[in-house]
Amino acid sequence: MSSPLRSVHIASLGCARNDVDSEELAARLELGGFTLVEDAGEAETVVVNTCGFVEQAKKDSIDTLLAAADLKDAGTVRSVVAVGCMAERYGVELASSLPEADAVLGFDAYADIAERLRSILEGEQQISHVPRDRRKLLPLTPSARPAAAVAVATPGHSPLPEGLAPLSGPPTLRRRLASGPSASLKIASGCDRRCAFCAIPAFRGSYLSRPIEELEAEARWLVEDGVRELFLVSENTSSYGKDLGTGHRLERLLGRLAGIDGLEWIRVSYLQPAEIRPSLIDAMLGTEKVVPYFDLSFQHASPSVLRAMRRFGDPDSFLSLIGQIRSKSPEAGIRSNVIAGFPGETDADVECLRQFIIDADLDMLGVFGYSDEEGTEGATLPGHLAAEEIEERRAMLADVAIEVCESRASERIGEEVVVLVEEADGIGRAMHQAPETDGNTTLDGPAEVGSLIPARVIDSDGIDLIAEAK
Numbered sequence: 001m002s003s004p005l006r007s008v009h010i011a012s013l014g015c016a017r018n019d020v021d022s023e024e025l026a027a028r029l030e031l032g033g034f035t036l037v038e039d040a041g042e043a044e045t046v047v048v049n050t051c052g053f054v055e056q057a058k059k060d061s062i063d064t065l066l067a068a069a070d071l072k073d074a075g076t077v078r079s080v081v082a083v084g085c086m087a088e089r090y091g092v093e094l095a096s097s098l099p100e101a102d103a104v105l106g107f108d109a110y111a112d113i114a115e116r117l118r119s120i121l122e123g124e125q126q127i128s129h130v131p132r133d134r135r136k137l138l139p140l141t142p143s144a145r146p147a148a149a150v151a152v153a154t155p156g157h158s159p160l161p162e163g164l165a166p167l168s169g170p171p172t173l174r175r176r177l178a179s180g181p182s183a184s185l186k187i188a189s190g191c192d193r194r195c196a197f198c199a200i201p202a203f204r205g206s207y208l209s210r211p212i213e214e215l216e217a218e219a220r221w222l223v224e225d226g227v228r229e230l231f232l233v234s235e236n237t238s239s240y241g242k243d244l245g246t247g248h249r250l251e252r253l254l255g256r257l258a259g260i261d262g263l264e265w266i267r268v269s270y271l272q273p274a275e276i277r278p279s280l281i282d283a284m285l286g287t288e289k290v291v292p293y294f295d296l297s298f299q300h301a302s303p304s305v306l307r308a309m310r311r312f313g314d315p316d317s318f319l320s321l322i323g324q325i326r327s328k329s330p331e332a333g334i335r336s337n338v339i340a341g342f343p344g345e346t347d348a349d350v351e352c353l354r355q356f357i358i359d360a361d362l363d364m365l366g367v368f369g370y371s372d373e374e375g376t377e378g379a380t381l382p383g384h385l386a387a388e389e390i391e392e393r394r395a396m397l398a399d400v401a402i403e404v405c406e407s408r409a410s411e412r413i414g415e416e417v418v419v420l421v422e423e424a425d426g427i428g429r430a431m432h433q434a435p436e437t438d439g440n441t442t443l444d445g446p447a448e449v450g451s452l453i454p455a456r457v458i459d460s461d462g463i464d465l466i467a468e469a470k
Contacts, residue, residue: 006121007076008034009043010177011068013061014051016184016233016269016435018084020174021155022049025083025113027175032114036175040068041075045117052086053200055371061086062098069100079120081105083113089203091129104128108153134190134205142192142243145208154208156186172218180422181228181450182435187215187253188234193272195299196310196377197339197370200235207236209244216256219263228450229265229420230257231435237268238275251283258289264452265420266290267434272297273321274312285329291431292332294325301356302349305342308381315356322360331415333432335364340397341390342370344383350393357400363408364438364463365401369394409439409460417467419455421447428453430465439463 008029012022025047026036037043046068050061061082071077079102087094088106095104102120106129109116116126137152138145149157156172176183190205191198219230232253234240241248250268257266266289271280273296284290296318300306303314325332338353357365369390372379385393419441421428426443433439442464447453455467 006034006045006118007037007043008045008047008117009037009040010047010049011040011064012049012177013064014049014053014057014085016231017156017186017189017235018049018051019177020184020186020233021084023174023177024155024172025049025110026177027173028110028113029117030175031173032118034114034117036177041071041077044076044121045079045081046071046077047081047083047117049084050082050086051084052089052203054368054373058086065098065101079103079117081117081120083109085200085203087129088134089131089199091131093131095128102126106131107134107155110153110155131203133202135201138190138206138208140206142207143245145206145243146211149208152205154189154205156189157208157210172214174218174221176222176225179226181226181420182231182422183222183225183227183229184231184233185215185219185222186210186234187232187237187240191235192239193236194310194377196308196381197299197342197373199373199376202375204235207239207243209239209241209248211244212241212248212253212256215253216260219257220260223260223262226450228263228452229267230263231267231269233269236270236272236275238271238280249280251279251287254283254287254290258287263289265431267293269295269434270297271295273318276321278324281324281328285325285332292325292329293432293434294332294334295434296321296334296336298336298356299339300342300349300353301338302345302352305345305349305353308344309339309342310377315352315359318356319359322362331412331432333363333434333438334360335366335434335438336360336362337366337368338397339368339370340394341385343378343381343385345370345385345393350397354397354400357397357404361404361408362401363432364405366437367394367398367401405463406460409463409465412457412465413460415457416470417441417455417457417465419443419447419453419467421449421451421453424449430457430467439465441465441467444468 051057068080082104103126188209190207191201192207240250417430419428430441454470459466
């Protein structure tokens with residue numbers, strides 16, 4: 001007798017990479033006999049794909065799990081399951097502190113997620129995930145990783161089992177959970193950098209690129225589903241291909257994706273300034289369909305703070321990089337993030353960062369306050385600042401960043417742009433605006449979702465633009 005059809009809702013938190021992982025889980029659950037529902041209250045099981053990056057993200061994940069647990073008393077929900085980064089990072093500790101969750105499952109559970117959820121509904125208890133340093137699961141030498149990866153559970157690196165791929169379906173385990181003309185394409189996972197403030201490498205593992213052929217096939221499937229813009233995501237996109245051998249770097253991938261009919265925009269996220277080479281700048285600005293957009297992870301500007309962070313750079317080198325980009329493409333969008341209040345940061349360091357924010361004149365800048373992350377070097381460093389001082393510095397720098405970014409937006413008045421329409425009332429994004437983070441551009445009238453409309457910027461509102469179609 002076949003198993004009864006079960007219903008499941010997936011709540012995805014955190015970054016675009018996590019959203020892609022949620023779509024892998026969705027595909028696995030559908031193949032395993034589950035029906036996906038949009039309303040958590042109508043599902044038998046709620047799966048929360050948690051984020052474990054910073055304190056606020058952890059809080060949001062806990063709140064979402066507790067809200068789902070409350071539905072067990074009010075609707076059809078019978079089980080709540082935590083997966084994702086926070087579940088992978090904390091495992092049994094999270095399960096102990098959050099008994100409202102029926103299971104806490106790590107990445108190793110993804111391969112048989114449907115079977116595990118079904119057993120939970122049948123009253124069986126799951127053994128909570130025991131965290132481990134996932135960097136140790138793959139060889140230290142990047143070139144040896146692709147062969148070893150077949151034995152490691154890594155979200156986003158799982159082709160469909162032979163015989164299960166529908167003729168018109170995706171080449172990998174993925175089921176879109178969102179509609180719209182833009183979609184993320186996860187080109188790699190993990191990170192080899194050892195930034196003192198970041199715990200991601202320990203629970204996401206070492207850097208592992210996906211093969212170009214696999215990415216190209218998935219991109220074609222997304223375009224067939226109506227996607228016009230691909231947003232290339234990973235923990236460190238500028239490292240793409242370093243484990244695949246000569247000739248497989250990001251420059252080549254961009255060229256291959258640009259050859260896909262129906263794809264209009266290719267956007268690259270999360271580039272490390274220390275890894276930007278002239279050939280990559282040329283490829284991003286010279287390859288058809290690649291939008292002039294640079295997401296550069298500066299994190300600070302003070303050389304001493306950057307060294308303590310185990311990063312590289314200074315104001316002069318960063319401004320030189322920005323200058324190289326803008327000399328070739330004045331209209332290019334450039335965004336970044338910085339951290340205020342890292343241990344040992346002095347008043348002089350804060351002033352260095354403040355002046356850099358002004359001189360860089362970025363289109364978008366996120367300013368975050370430092371917080372200790374368990375297991376990171378930063379948590380052990382001397383010179384920790386009081387939380388109140390960190391917040392004061394963050395707020396001051398954020399005010400400067402807002403003023404700079406709004407000024408940059410106003411400078412675009414009169415500029416010719418192309419707008420990718422995301423809502424029928426004419427709201428969309430220009431090439432320098434990434435999904436959800438960099439503001440939007442509103443046209444002077446309704447337009448078809450997914451269309452690309454040439455326009456002229458006539459006004460700005462904060463970082464948002466107002467444009468009239470040509």
